[in-house]
Amino acid sequence: MNDLWCGKSIGQEEMVMGMKYDLGTGEEKNWIVAESSFSSSLLGKAEAVMSLGNGYMGLRSAAEEPYVGEVRNLFVAGTFNKSDAQEVSELPNAADVTRMNIFIDGERLDASVRTEDYVRALNLKTAELIRSFIWTTSAGKQVALKFRRFVSLDNLHVIAMKMELEALSDNVDVSVESGVNAQVSNSGAQHFFEGEKRIYDKKYVEMVTRTVESKIDFMFHTVHHVTLAGVELNQPFMRMDRRLIMLSYQGTLMKGQKFSLEKLTTVHTSRDKEFKGMTLQEMRDCALSSLKQCAAEGYEKLFARHARAWEQRVWKLYQLNIESQDDFDILAARFALYHLTAMTPAHDERMGIAAKGLSGEGYQGHSFWDTEMFILPFFIYSNPEVARSLLIYRYLGLEGARKKARSNGYEGAMYPWEAAWPSDGEMAQEWGRVDIVTGKQTKIWTGFIEQHITADVAFAVWQYYMVTADQAFMDDYGYEIILDTARFWTSRLEWDEVSGQYCINDVIGPDEYKEHVDNNAFTNYFAHFNIQLAMEYYSNLKESDSDVFHRLNELLDLEHAMEAWMKCIDKIYLPQPGEGLVIPQDDTYLTKRIIDLTKYKNQTHVNTIFEDYSLEQLSDIQVSKQTDLMILFYWLEDRFTNDVKIANYNYYEPKTIHDSSLSLSTHAILANDLGDRSLAYRLFRQACEIDLGPEMKSSDLGMHTASIGGIWQVIVMGFAGIRMLHGELRINPELPEHWNKLEFMINWQGQRLELEITADQLVVKATEQVPVKLDVYGKEYCFDDVLTVSLTEARGED
Numbered sequence: 127m128n129d130l131w132c133g134k135s136i137g138q139e140e141m142v143m144g145m146k147y148d149l150g151t152g153e154e155k156n157w158i159v160a161e162s163s164f165s166s167s168l169l170g171k172a173e174a175v176m177s178l179g180n181g182y183m184g185l186r187s188a189a190e191e192p193y194v195g196e197v198r199n200l201f202v203a204g205t206f207n208k209s210d211a212q213e214v215s216e217l218p219n220a221a222d223v224t225r226m227n228i229f230i231d232g233e234r235l236d237a238s239v240r241t242e243d244y245v246r247a248l249n250l251k252t253a254e255l256i257r258s259f260i261w262t263t264s265a266g267k268q269v270a271l272k273f274r275r276f277v278s279l280d281n282l283h284v285i286a287m288k289m290e291l292e293a294l295s296d297n298v299d300v301s302v303e304s305g306v307n308a309q310v311s312n313s314g315a316q317h318f319f320e321g322e323k324r325i326y327d328k329k330y331v332e333m334v335t336r337t338v339e340s341k342i343d344f345m346f347h348t349v350h351h352v353t354l355a356g357v358e359l360n361q362p363f364m365r366m367d368r369r370l371i372m373l374s375y376q377g378t379l380m381k382g383q384k385f386s387l388e389k390l391t392t393v394h395t396s397r398d399k400e401f402k403g404m405t406l407q408e409m410r411d412c413a414l415s416s417l418k419q420c421a422a423e424g425y426e427k428l429f430a431r432h433a434r435a436w437e438q439r440v441w442k443l444y445q446l447n448i449e450s451q452d453d454f455d456i457l458a459a460r461f462a463l464y465h466l467t468a469m470t471p472a473h474d475e476r477m478g479i480a481a482k483g484l485s486g487e488g489y490q491g492h493s494f495w496d497t498e499m500f501i502l503p504f505f506i507y508s509n510p511e512v513a514r515s516l517l518i519y520r521y522l523g524l525e526g527a528r529k530k531a532r533s534n535g536y537e538g539a540m541y542p543w544e545a546a547w548p549s550d551g552e553m554a555q556e557w558g559r560v561d562i563v564t565g566k567q568t569k570i571w572t573g574f575i576e577q578h579i580t581a582d583v584a585f586a587v588w589q590y591y592m593v594t595a596d597q598a599f600m601d602d603y604g605y606e607i608i609l610d611t612a613r614f615w616t617s618r619l620e621w622d623e624v625s626g627q628y629c630i631n632d633v634i635g636p637d638e639y640k641e642h643v644d645n646n647a648f649t650n651y652f653a654h655f656n657i658q659l660a661m662e663y664y665s666n667l668k669e670s671d672s673d674v675f676h677r678l679n680e681l682l683d684l685e686h687a688m689e690a691w692m693k694c695i696d697k698i699y700l701p702q703p704g705e706g707l708v709i710p711q712d713d714t715y716l717t718k719r720i721i722d723l724t725k726y727k728n729q730t731h732v733n734t735i736f737e738d739y740s741l742e743q744l745s746d747i748q749v750s751k752q753t754d755l756m757i758l759f760y761w762l763e764d765r766f767t768n769d770v771k772i773a774n775y776n777y778y779e780p781k782t783i784h785d786s787s788l789s790l791s792t793h794a795i796l797a798n799d800l801g802d803r804s805l806a807y808r809l810f811r812q813a814c815e816i817d818l819g820p821e822m823k824s825s826d827l828g829m830h831t832a833s834i835g836g837i838w839q840v841i842v843m844g845f846a847g848i849r850m851l852h853g854e855l856r857i858n859p860e861l862p863e864h865w866n867k868l869e870f871m872i873n874w875q876g877q878r879l880e881l882e883i884t885a886d887q888l889v890v891k892a893t894e895q896v897p898v899k900l901d902v903y904g905k906e907y908c909f910d911d912v913l914t915v916s917l918t919e920a921r922g923e924d
Contacts, residue, residue: 145160145161145162145172145820146160147160147453147818149162149245149247150249154251155453157249157250157251158247159175159176159247159457159461159818160246160248161245161246161247162244164238164241164259166237166238169188169197170197170822170823171822171825173188173196173197174817174827175817175818175829176248177828178255178275178277179277179484179485180278180279181468181469181471182202182203182283182471182473182474183202183283183285183393184200184203184468184469185277186486187246187255188224188225189237189246189257190257190273190287190289191225191235191237197486198224198225198310199219199485200219200220200223200224200393201217201219201220201480201484202217202220203471203484204397204471204476204547205217205337205340205342205395206340206491206546206547207317207340207342208340209316209339214492214544215339215490215553216315216487216491216546217480218312218318219312219317220393221308221310221318221335221344221346221369222306222308222309222310223306223348223389223391223393224285225304225307226304227301227302228301228302229300229301230269230299230300231298231299232299233263233264237259240262240263241261241262242259242260243260244258245258250457250460250464251433251436251441252276252432252436253279253433253464254276254429254432255273255274256272256275257272258270258272259271260294263298267298268294269293269294271289272290273288273289274288274289275288276432277468279435279436279467280432280435281416282473283392283413283416284392285390285393286389286390286391286420286425286429287390289386289387289388290384291384292379292383292384293380293381293382293383293384296381297379298379299377300379300385302376302385302387303374303375304348304373305348305365305370305373306333306348308321308333308335308369309368309370312490313487316338317337317338318335318337318338318369319336319337320369321336321344325364325366325371325373326414328360330349330414330417331349332345332347332414333346333371334346334406335369342395343406344394345392345395345409345410346392346393347391347392347416347417348392348417349390349417349418349421350387351388351424352375352385352387352388353386354375354383354384355379355380355384355385359375375387390425391417392416392420394412439467440463440467443508443871444463444509444870444871445870445871445880446459446463446841446871447870449867450862450864450865451865452864454814455814455865458814458818459841461817461837462814462835462837463838465483465829466501466834469484469834470501470505470512470516472511472512474515475515475518475522476547477519478516478520478545479493479497479501479831480492480493480831481493482828482830482831483834485825485828485829486829487827487828488827488828490546490553490555492544492553492554493519493544493546494543494545494832495579498579498582499585499586499832500788500791500835500836500839501834501835502589502590503589503838504835504838507593507848507873507874508838508872508873510596513590513594514590514596517586517587517590517599517603519548520541520548520583520607521603522548522549523549524539524606524610525548526545526549526550526551527539527541527610527614528540528610530552531614533551536617537614538610538611538613538614538615539580539607539610539614540577540614540618541579541580541582541611542579543572543573543577544573552573553573554574556570559736561740561742572634572638575634576638577618578649578653580614581611581649581652581653581655581656582652583611584608584611584656584660585652585656587603587604589850591604592850592852592853593850593873594873594875595875595876601671601674605674608659609664612659612661612687612691618653619694619698622699625699627698627699628699629644629645629650629699630644630649630653631645634646635711636648636754636757636786636788637750639741639744639745639749640712640750641741643713643714643715645699645710645712645713646712647700647709647711647712647754648711648755648758650699651762651765652762653698654695655762657698660687661688661695664684664687664691703773704716706777707769708773709755709770711750711754711778716748719746719747720747720748721748723749723781726783729783731821731823732783733785735749748781749781749782749783750782750783751782751783751785752789753778753789753793755778756775756779756792757792759774759775759796760792760795760799763849763851764851768800775796775797775800779793787816787833788833788836790809790810790813790836791835791836792836794807795843795844797809798840798844798845798860803860803862806840806862809840810840810845813833813836813837813840814837816830816833817829817830842870842872845861845865845868846868846881854900855874855901856900856901856902857888857890857900859883861883866884866885868884869881869883874898877892877896878894879891879898880893887916887917888902888915889913889914889915890913891912892910892911892912895910896910897909897910898910902915902917902920905920
């Protein structure tokens with residue numbers, strides 16, 4: 127994955143090209159992400175970071191009035207389509223329902239000129255986008271405009287908008303055109319047939335379109351409620367064009383009078399679970415009925431229910447609070463929780479999390495290892511029901527994984543590097559950027575040889591089971607994933623006569639600047655873990671659960687698989703510490719030349735190294751996009767000593783330019799583990815600023831979802847020191863020096879634990895008074911109510 131972000135640090139009070147994070151006051155303090163100025167040439171930042179969503183759909187926050195360079199995206203999770211046989215399946219950009227053509231005295235509204243008091247703000251607490259400003263016409267007349275918008279968490283199908291325009295200085299003529307515009311594409315790729323258009327009672331707009339390859343029906347229904355000076359306007363001018371339905375409302379405002387437009391839209395698709403077995407007409411009737419029910423309630427009542435849903439399902443559930451001397455820390459944490467909620471299809475286990483969530487076209491809406499290694503831990507510990515759903519998505523993906531294994535000549539389940547609809551198999555593109563040296567298009571090898579994702583999925587299943595003790599999940603889904611992925615690895619191993627070991631050759635590890643390497647340490651260790659785990663579960667099932675064993679044995683020929691696992695498990699090559707305790711990232715990394723990376727370590731945006739080197743040239747340099755070993759030390763920490771971790775951190779970190787948005791959070795956690803709290807916080811801050819930082823082009827393609835999950839991991843797994851080791855809970859807190867208190871919750875084996883951590887004290891409350899055993903700095907504690915630990919004593923400090 128190639129990505130964009132910026133590592134330049136900012137202060138809380140500093141304005142970032144119009145972005146501000148200190149506008150919230152009172153109860154809204156540290157809840158507001160805002161921009162205080164508008165630039166029509168820098169639209170992507172606010173569009174993405176202020177995007178709205180509920181997991182069912184995601185709406186990029188483009189302005190109501192149109193601008194050149196804007197990206198108007200509406201995605202519905204799981205609705206993949208191929209626009210052409212030569213293209214990969216992607217989430218189609220659905221019809222635009224947010225654009226409004228607004229004219230004042232015949233002049234089109236343009237907030238980039240003659241604008242005062244401009245503010246666009248996303249309230250993270252209520253998940254509402256509010257934009258307001260005063261605009262002056264070219265004739266000198268002033269009008270005040272206010273726009274509100276939300277995507278409902280209470281009713282997943284609802285998009286609600288509200289606009290108010292007030293004449294401040296003179297009488298003005300107002301014209302607003304609004305409706306449903308399907309004249310959109312995915313960067314030029316058209317995914318929909320023309321479809322059908324209707325207007326019922328001059329009020330209810332209906333557009334029904336169908337994807338060209340996957341044949342998914344999309345149903346859009348929209349209604350407007352418009353008043354001018356308190357008088358309802360119900361005779362709009364109606365316009366239909368190709369892929370377009372628009373209603374136009376106009377009138378004259380006297381000074382001090384207001385024009386108000388409320389717009390409610392519902393979005394449904396034939397893939398929605400509740401429509402199973404229905405005809406298209408039945409689905410349309412249900413969708414239209416839903417819109418009419420919403421219209422009867424109006425914006426304010428719908429918003430109140432939506433805001434309550436966020437309060438109950440998100441903020442009260444997770445209870446994350448940071449008392450820091452820097453307010454940015456808690457705002458960034460809330461920002462992460464907001465987007466983790468907005469981007470996750472918690473409603474449907476047939477769908478995974480896209481690498482850009484539902485906030486942009488980057489990576490075509492595909493799921494990567496980002497979910498299992500960077501996002502899923504949040505849900506495992508904070509909302510296991512959602513974690514279970516995401517892992518069932520991977521279980522359903524066994525069909526595509528087996529298909530990929532067969533097509534590559536292997537056995538078992540070989541998970542795709544990029545996944546879309548679970549049964550589809552590999553969705554990675556084959557060609558990428560232009561080579562700076564040759565001028566030719568670069569082949570993308572990740573879909574072919576970045577194979578560690580297969581073990582990553584198995585690891586995620588194991589982690590979920592250890593934390594939740596969800597035996598039913600393992601019986602129905604989990605064992606099959608772990609056993610069949612282990613079958614893949616034994617077929618993937620290659621015997622080396624010289625060393626007398628099994629190797630894994632020609633792969634890409636997490637460090638994607640090193641292609642076609644042999645024995646990538648991360649891949650080898652995780653493949654070994656996968657096989658070892660399968661052997662353990664084979665034995666356990668055979669002894670204690672004959673029904674599950676016999677079912678899986680018949681499906682996967684486990685007895686034959688076990689023979690293969692036993693033959694190879696002790697002979698898989700696992701790179702060991704060498705000179706200076708450094709573990710080779712792969713067979714040749716340590717032999718490559720070393721160059722001065724200062725320029726790239728201090729870059730203001732990623733991938734600047736490609737201005738000087740091609741990917742092929744980078745393969746011959748000791749430079750890493752992200753360091754494989756750090757992720758390995760994090761997740762399999764008990765396999766390596768602290769001395770080995772320190773030696774490798776000191777060796778590889780200077781050679782890592784963090785061009786991957788996945789990199790910083792892992793390095794922050796390892797830095798904290800190894801005692802460098804100052805560096806850990808700096809890296810945490812940089813991870814937060816990947817999307818919230820000063821680089822105005824960093825988020826153009828959408829949010830960096832893995833980094834968003836990484837923010838939570840640094841807080842909880844890093845600073846709070848929460849870890850699961852061999853099914854046991856460990857808590858070793860090391861807070862940043864300027865944090866006074868950290869509060870959060872986790873679920874541990876079916877029980878909610880509420881934690882409060884200060885510099886010298888840990889308090890853990892078992893909410894259901896079920897006995898808990900945990901380790902704090904090497905000392906074991908057992909309790910069933912409230913545990914209070916002096917961290918000074920636990921650390922052995924005077």
